[in-house]
Amino acid sequence: MSATGVSATPPVLVLGAGGWGSALAVMLTRHGRPVTLWARRADFAEQLRCTRENTTYLPGVALPDGVQVTADLGVVGAFGWALVVVPSAGVEELLSVLPRSLGVVLCAKGLSSDGRRLSELAADLGFARRAVLSGPNHAEEVGRLLPAASVVASPDQEFALQVQQATLTPTFRVYTSPDLPGVELGGVLKNVMALAAGMVDGLELGDNAKASLMTRGLREMGRYLASQGAQEDTVYGLSGLGDLMATANSRHSRNRAAGERLARGLDPAQGGKVVEGLRSAQLLSDWAQAHGHDLPIVKAVRQVVTGAWTLEEGVAALMGRDAKPERN
Ligand SMILES: NC(=O)c1ccc[n+]([C@@H]2O[C@H](COP(=O)([O-])OP(=O)(O)OC[C@H]3O[C@@H](n4cnc5c(N)ncnc54)[C@H](O)[C@@H]3O)[C@@H](O)[C@H]2O)c1
Numbered sequence: 001m002s003a004t005g006v007s008a009t010p011p012v013l014v015l016g017a018g019g020w021g022s023a024l025a026v027m028l029t030r031h032g033r034p035v036t037l038w039a040r041r042a043d044f045a046e047q048l049r050c051t052r053e054n055t056t057y058l059p060g061v062a063l064p065d066g067v068q069v070t071a072d073l074g075v076v077g078a079f080g081w082a083l084v085v086v087p088s089a090g091v092e093e094l095l096s097v098l099p100r101s102l103g104v105v106l107c108a109k110g111l112s113s114d115g116r117r118l119s120e121l122a123a124d125l126g127f128a129r130r131a132v133l134s135g136p137n138h139a140e141e142v143g144r145l146l147p148a149a150s151v152v153a154s155p156d157q158e159f160a161l162q163v164q165q166a167t168l169t170p171t172f173r174v175y176t177s178p179d180l181p182g183v184e185l186g187g188v189l190k191n192v193m194a195l196a197a198g199m200v201d202g203l204e205l206g207d208n209a210k211a212s213l214m215t216r217g218l219r220e221m222g223r224y225l226a227s228q229g230a231q232e233d234t235v236y237g238l239s240g241l242g243d244l245m246a247t248a249n250s251r252h253s254r255n256r257a258a259g260e261r262l263a264r265g266l267d268p269a270q271g272g273k274v275v276e277g278l279r280s281a282q283l284l285s286d287w288a289q290a291h292g293h294d295l296p297i298v299k300a301v302r303q304v305v306t307g308a309w310t311l312e313e314g315v316a317a318l319m320g321r322d323a324k325p326e327r328n
């Protein structure tokens, strides 16, 4: 409490100073929520402090003074929970050095190296309070205070409400959900579907093909959610349909762009950019094969990405499947 009896807004801890971590830090700070932003590299933290702009991952967006940048992970001791905003490939490394008493809000949209959901990985490492934050949220737009919505999902309703209150602002509308796996897997699968949508763009197959792919992709996502014990209808929310529409159609999406580049015969992960759908396609496809589960679009993406199929073979495989009712 301040001297006036009004509660001071507690600061939010953002771990990871890439595009999304920086956008969240800017958006929250602009709305009066001070943020501590942790960057892994001391020289990068120093650069952010000096220039007040993340020219590498979020160019053109100023970091307000309220964003305290640090490379000292010791700051976590002052916080009860944190937004974990490093790419999925780096989540295990970061979580393994954090105190297990910290509540973790996982913001990455990928799987662990052995195919676990990141919240499962956090549970296995001993984190009791876990949530995910996911939705149609391009950093380039959220950081510029354009309106967006998202979902914080956790079986721990008190934790979900705490994170919702801390992150909901006039430009970022945050909903809660108890379906953690459903929200988390929506973010994973939409990246694979966005790769496929980018391939459709690159091949210039037309609007009908893209709409058909996205709709059948959504059905495939729902079936996969159900197979993982999640609620199938979570796929129709912000983290599923919402993020699929945003990512598969966006000029900002690295996954969509990677698919388009691949279809044009270029390197999909241009300049070492994070394209999480590439690894997820492999992991999900391996799982489907091992468990006799049908994930045709995921499989086609994997086959094309690994070079096992040409793009034309991928299209033919999807168009030549058995006739069936739409609901299957
Ligand atoms: N960019 C977006 O619009 C957006 C929106 C929502 C969610 N996400 C998700 O957020 C995650 C991060 O994406 P991004 O766009 O911020 O990535 P980015 O490529 O912009 O930046 C990644 C950052 O993470 C750091 N990093 C990498 N490995 C690390 C490790 N082991 N420990 C600590 N830091 C590490 C990098 O140095 C870099 O600062 C991804 O999983 C992505 O799917 C991104």
Ligand SMILES: O=P(O)(O)OC[C@H](O)CO
Pocket: 109, 135, 136, 137, 138, 139, 191, 194, 243, 246, 247, 252, 253, 254, 255, 256, 274, 276
């Ligand atoms: O750039 P992408 O493809 O990783 O997508 C970014 C966000 O996930 C969009 O919500």
